[in-house]
Amino acid sequence: MTEIPKTNLQWLLAERPVDRAVKESDFKLHEAPIPEPNDGEFVIRVIYSSLAPVMRFYMLDGAGIEEPLEIGDVMRGRGVGEVVRTKNPDYAVGDIVHGKMGWQQYAVADSSPYYLMFKVNQRIVSVSTALGVLGMTGFTAYFGLLDIGKPKPGEMVLVSGAAGGVGSSVGQIAKILGCKTVGIAGSDEKCKLLVEKLGYDAAINYNSGDIGAQMDKACPDGIDVFFDNVGGEILDEGLARINKYARVVSCGQISQYIGDGSPRPIQNAYKIGRLNALMQGFLIYDYAPRFDEAERDMVPWIKDGKLTYQEDILDGIERMPEGLIRLYDSKNQGKQLVRVSADPF
């Protein structure tokens, strides 16, 4: 368990991973004073910090997702933490919030949309879930699958990145809804997890032989919903096997976040038009007005043991870069978090 910190250690961006993978030396550990809030602000002690594949883009210039970070900026990231000082009437000391906190021990925020702060109301499960199954990750699974994928009972739902934070929820929710589910992951160990722990009907190891042939075997009647977290070759092989009126949820493209930056051409994109299908991306924050609806559905599933979640928690802020690189190396099992300070709950 990490102690309550007396300093504010921060990870700064030191180098951009241009045309290459992220490495530890892209970041620099820095010691800053614990911040004081100005009017309208509040100070959060970060408890858990979340790692996500998109972070490589934060590090690069002009990625088009958010403003690029400057060299020397605190690395951007989401966290869950406890309000410890406040000059904002909407946030009291002791509130648990999640939102943009950066890779640091103490964060300052205000009510502006930039910080995307949401309060954690439930105490049924660890507040770390606000960074996972009961936060953006689980809500991404929920809204991507239900709102874009629109699965019907009996349909075949294929999930790539199936052992990851989003994918593991997608497969279980699809199963709760009565679908057949096939998951794709990068190792036999993960594939075992998919079938034995996450209820997938079958699993495909993309590092073990012909992906297309494995899909043919696991999805002999084609794919109705493809929840894709990976992009690239796996997206392409899935598109080759979609059924008429298929829905392809283009949720992530982790395979395209590494490498030389030029995305892999997709041979089977034409199938979208040819088969009256749909491919759609989405921004989870656009669903913010409906987060309550997701929580309302998901809490009972979690309580009933139908929706399990797995967290992969590293201890200590020192391990943030390691946590990020684990994602690109497919080493994480479940949602990758770092415990930045003691969890009092």
Add this chain to the structure above:
Amino acid sequence: MTEIPKTNLQWLLAERPVDRAVKESDFKLHEAPIPEPNDGEFVIRVIYSSLAPVMRFYMLDGAGIEEPLEIGDVMRGRGVGEVVRTKNPDYAVGDIVHGKMGWQQYAVADSSPYYLMFKVNQRIVSVSTALGVLGMTGFTAYFGLLDIGKPKPGEMVLVSGAAGGVGSSVGQIAKILGCKTVGIAGSDEKCKLLVEKLGYDAAINYNSGDIGAQMDKACPDGIDVFFDNVGGEILDEGLARINKYARVVSCGQISQYIGDGSPRPIQNAYKIGRLNALMQGFLIYDYAPRFDEAERDMVPWIKDGKLTYQEDILDGIERMPEGLIRLYDSKNQGKQLVRVSADPF
């Protein structure tokens, strides 16, 4: 004006255009007796017959759109015609209908869904419009643009195949809805038509220099709605320039109907996911319950001269193959039809 025929000339499929373009010798003209209706059937004298790019797939085996034709079958196609004999209580002699009639002078049909028969109710404009602006073509423009494209006033709508049957309606409807419109076509002559007759704000000749650079110039703020009838390189260049939340209506892929059969890979498909965009294909017949709605909107636009249409009519059933090949050669100006028999209206 074509006479009322005394025989039933039919075009039969003679050869499949495997791995090559369609040619006239793929078809064989055949003389059959004028058919008699059995119970539940009616006989239609075909007045206009419609040519469409999809027909090459009808000629090939296992194209996945409809049952493949056998060699010697009457070529499949849609037409508008007059009921001349009937043993079906729902269809009276003199009714004007459109639906599947084949490449022939007289067709037999019944009420089964196979024939997709719809009655023509309006007599405000030529019944040939049932094969164009007031039929599947115009309805494709209407529902693809409104239901998938969801254009908002002021948005940039890019249309490929902009001088074609669907495209020419898409551009005008987008303009009626207050959008900026840019059309793509294959010749300076067509581009002139786009701007001078169809109200496009700008036109791009894809046979005249760098398509991407032309798009950059015509759509300096990016593309919000891309109504794509072409696929291939033009789709790819458009995808490279879509804005966040763009909607790509994947309506047709005429560029992929010719050539060696292996579709061109799409470099920028990843932008759909990255930019929270949408790409969707559709089957116009799924909108059949809403055709009335389209007609209700479009007839006043036509009456007011805001929605014009262009027909490219060849005279005589002998010219059916020529009409089809004109499409693949981009020679048609507007909806390609053949007048198969006299239009009495």
